[in-house]
Amino acid sequence: MWWLYALLSAFFASLTAIFAKIGVSNVNSDLATAIRTIIILIMAWGIVFFRGENKGLQHLSKFSLIFLILSxxxxxxxxIFYFKALQMGKVSQVAPVDKLSVALTIILSVVFLGEALTLKTAIGAILIISGTLVLIL
Structure with missing residues (x-):
């Protein structure tokens, strides 16, 4: 079932790029990011309160809170950097380069989380990095 949520995330991320490109056309990118953040804040807290999940606040450890803040x-x-890039570049280039984060996450998950790197995952990361270089150069 995780893959369904991942596909939905990818779909909405693609809409985010399209809507953001249109939205930042005549707006300062930092202001656009702030407006977007307010909407996300309202939506996220609305879901938390609607589902009664706000009771979990009292059970947060300092450790979890520190890493949630860092995240x-x-x-x-x-x-901030994504919106600035969208304002300056083509969405068809910025969005895929932004997805270099997938390859970077694979590398960081191995280094910091000790996750196993399979051949299939390594090849996927190399292809993502290669594709990013093609788009940049």
Missing amino acids: GMATGLSW
């Missing part, structure tokens, strides 16, 4: 900071920086 949020990384997401924010990613969005």
